[in-house]
Amino acid sequence: MISQKAKYALRALSALAKADPNEPVLIGEIAAQQNIPRKFLEQILLELKHAGVVASRRGKQGGYLLLKPANAITFGEILRLVDGPIAPLPCLSITAYRKCDDCDGESSCEIRHVFARVADATREVLFSTTIADAIVTPSC
Incomplete structure (x- = not known):
């Protein structure tokens, strides 16, 4: 599950992507448009900056x-930036690998084998989907 902070970051980036690229958007406008608490949005935008x-x-x-x-901004990039590693188990993390405390061996761990497929599929979607992909409006 992603954090509320990550959801807000993605929504703020979507709002900026929809705006004129040469016209800065005020925090208050983004906060109102996306229903994000202003103070929280300030922290998020500072982190993204x-x-x-x-x-x-x-x-x-x-x-x-x-x-x-x-x-050029992927969902995976933003989620990793805001929430940290994108892995269901610490032994599957690319950026913060850690052996599981109760592990007898990664090669024989049935749980790891299943969740490795989940992690790979999740990363494939997140790192191939951009903010631009998300804001494309379907034709009616």
């Missing part, structure tokens, strides 16, 4: 904009 995903501008024409194109 430090990671090089968004940029901010100060002043009258200030706000936030995407630093990278929406088609």
